Amino acid sequence: MSRPTEPQKKAELVEKCLEVAIEAGALDASINAIAKRIGTSGRMLVYHFGSKQELERQVLARLEVRLREQLQSLQNTAVADADTVAESLLAMWQHFTTPEMQGWLKLTMDLNLRAMQGDTETQRFLERETQQWVESLTALTGDEAVARSLFHLFQGAILDFLTTGNAQRGEQSIRAFVEGMRSVNTS
Numbered sequence: 254m255s256r257p258t259e260p261q262k263k264a265e266l267v268e269k270c271l272e273v274a275i276e277a278g279a280l281d282a283s284i285n286a287i288a289k290r291i292g293t294s295g296r297m298l299v300y301h302f303g304s305k306q307e308l309e310r311q312v313l314a315r316l317e318v319r320l321r322e323q324l325q326s327l328q329n330t331a332v333a334d335a336d337t338v339a340e341s342l343l344a345m346w347q348h349f350t351t352p353e354m355q356g357w358l359k360l361t362m363d364l365n366l367r368a369m370q371g372d373t374e375t376q377r378f379l380e381r382e383t384q385q386w387v388e389s390l391t392a393l394t395g396d397e398a399v400a401r402s403l404f405h406l407f408q409g410a411i412l413d414f415l416t417t418g419n420a421q422r423g424e425q426s427i428r429a430f431v432e433g434m435r436s437v438n439t440s
Contacts, residue, residue, distance in 0.1 A: 263301045266291065267311045270298075271319070278359025280309055280367075313378050316360075320382060323357075328389055338394055339431040342403065346427055349411060350420035358411055399434060406430055 269291040274280050284305045285295040302308040327345055349358065367375040383404065390400035410423030 259301075263311075266293070266298065266301055267308075267315050270308060270312050271315050274312060274316075275356040275360055278356050279363040280312065280360070281363065284308065310374065313364075313374070317378065317381065321385065324385060324389055328392075338434075339428070341393055342427050342431065343424060346407075346410070346420070346424055349407075350414055350423070355415075358415055362412065362415060394434075403430065 270287055273282075273287055273290045282290075283295075284298050287308070288295040288298050298305075298308055302311065327348060348354065364375050364379060368379050386404050386407075387397065387400050390403050391397045394400050394403065406426060407423075410426050414420055414423050
């Protein structure tokens with residue numbers, strides 16, 4: 254087997270660093286701690302990325318790609334498996350509350366905290382992600398205002414789920430929101 258080229262090696266390192274960030278639910282680790290967790294040295298990461306900030310930028314770029322893939326997968330599953338908007342939304346919620354998603358959700362919340370602290374790159378990243386979700390939910394519901402409300406509902410429900418471990422409250426909130434939408438539409 255041939256030795257990977259520098260771009261291949263760099264891509265592998267970014268992917269490993271992203272996996273570590275997902276496992277930890279955060280990006281806030283020293284370059285040496287990250288290196289140790291992925292089985293390399295801090296010097297190797299600095300060689301490939303120049304700085305922790307550049308490594309984080311590339312990890313965020315990879316995260317963005319992975320989140321888009323997940324969103325597309327969720328959209329396909331929701332459309333394929335659900336006859337109604339409510340069922341699609343509940344299927345998304347059930348996916349979010351699986352043990353495999355815990356690190357993803359924690360990482361997202363960590364990024365929200367960074368954005369609140371003024372990290373402009375993270376703010377831009379989250380703005381792009383928000384727009385993707387709103388577009389996806391608009392396609393599902395047919396109404397951008399409803400989609401934005403749903404996005405914010407999901408954000409709050411995710412925060413509640415991460416802090417309490419109670420997935421039922423989020424499901425109840427989604428059901429109540431959908432029932433409210435039905436009431437408005439039938440009035």
